[in-house]
Amino acid sequence: MSTHSTYSGSRRPLSSQIVSLETLIYVGLSSAKANELWDRWTNWSPTGPRRETDPDDGFGLTVTFLDFIIGCSVEHTIDTVAEGNLEWRECLDACGINTATQDAIMEPKFRKLRLSNSCLYWARDTIEMRYKGLENPQQLGTAGIETDVWGSRSAIAALDAPGYTTLYKAMDQARIARLFDQSGAVSRIETLLTSPPSDFSGTRSHFYFTPDHAVAEYHAAYAKRRAHYESIVIVCLRIPNAAIETLAPPDIQKIFFPSNEWKELIWRSRTRRPFPPHLRKYREATLVIGTAAYKADLVYDRMKTWEEIAEEEVFRVGKAGQENGAVQYVFSGEEDGHEFLTEHARGVKVFPYPPAALEEFLANASW
Numbered sequence: 405m406s407t408h409s410t411y412s413g414s415r416r417p418l419s420s421q422i423v424s425l426e427t428l429i430y431v432g433l434s435s436a437k438a439n440e441l442w443d444r445w446t447n448w449s450p451t452g453p454r455r456e457t458d459p460d461d462g463f464g465l466t467v468t469f470l471d472f473i474i475g476c477s478v479e480h481t482i483d484t485v486a487e488g489n490l491e492w493r494e495c496l497d498a499c500g501i502n503t504a505t506q507d508a509i510m511e512p513k514f515r516k517l518r519l520s521n522s523c524l525y526w527a528r529d530t531i532e533m534r535y536k537g538l539e540n541p542q543q544l545g546t547a548g549i550e551t552d553v554w555g556s557r558s559a560i561a562a563l564d565a566p567g568y569t570t571l572y573k574a575m576d577q578a579r580i581a582r583l584f585d586q587s588g589a590v591s592r593i594e595t596l597l598t599s600p601p602s603d604f605s606g607t608r609s610h611f612y613f614t615p616d617h618a619v620a621e622y623h624a625a626y627a628k629r630r631a632h633y634e635s636i637v638i639v640c641l642r643i644p645n646a647a648i649e650t651l652a653p654p655d656i657q658k659i660f661f662p663s664n665e666w667k668e669l670i671w672r673s674r675t676r677r678p679f680p681p682h683l684r685k686y687r688e689a690t691l692v693i694g695t696a697a698y699k700a701d702l703v704y705d706r707m708k709t710w711e712e713i714a715e716e717e718v719f720r721v722g723k724a725g726q727e728n729g730a731v732q733y734v735f736s737g738e739e740d741g742h743e744f745l746t747e748h749a750r751g752v753k754v755f756p757y758p759p760a761a762l763e764e765f766l767a768n769a770s771w
Contacts, residue, residue: 417538425442432502437499454467455469455472456469474531474532477499477531478524481498482498484522508530513765514622519698526630530630533578537635547587552755562640562642565751567646571640572613572638574620574637574639583596584754590749593746601701605673606675608736611734613734616721617638621638624636624638625757629766636757641750641751648691654688656689657691658693666694668683669686670717690741690744695732696730
């Protein structure tokens, strides 16, 4: 376990005992908030909807323990996208997040990444990541997961493949539990989908990848900082350059800052506004290559027009003074994108991101 773990309990709750007071504390709630929620859960109104632990009453509506936790902590809390730490601490306090978990979310080395989204987004993501880790305990030797860790020779070798474009995505392992079948072959690549709204779509799920392994490691390190025992991984896949080159408009689109079309696409996607005719080509494309946006959806919701988007809304990577706009490869989540990845993705590898990698990142981070 990382020396930066925020969990001080004597043991990790068992998956068979996931509905428990211990789980409420494990996912990041303060003792007071955990006891409040446990009292509400164990003294459930007889007229309320069925809990997942109740006998089946023949009706479809069921409240899961995770939904209950999120609903009683993150939801109905006023969000913030302020740059000041005080506003974030007040928001996390209102959610009932304990101090150690707050410190993990507020880790100074990840301030730039943290401000790419809102306070409630990271609070929810942290709770869900820890809970999913309890539901799906990660074990060494899991089919499809490399035995070598990120930073090993095989991981380094995956970074350089002549004739291929290597793409990366950082995730917690529990969320890709169905990616591989028992033989280790990719069976459900849709587990890598990103839900809307996102940079290039307000209503549809897409596959988002970065061609920059440093960006993937940045995301992996922040997830690892907020994790307890959960395994964080970096997914690597190779696409033959020849396959990408066979795509021609309208199947492939490229869009970069500072074009007005990029600004309007980002604004309409993040705010779930309808696409005018000139933007619909991005919805129908198999692959869109373009600049990644920065800041939370709430920031864009507060804009009256796409013309308010400026350089501050570009996700920039690299050392201070040498930053460039991050590029992302975005594949359609519809049949065409799914089929393209299924047919052309080569050597899909998933490398665990170990505690030692986090320690090294924190010691040398220059973001």
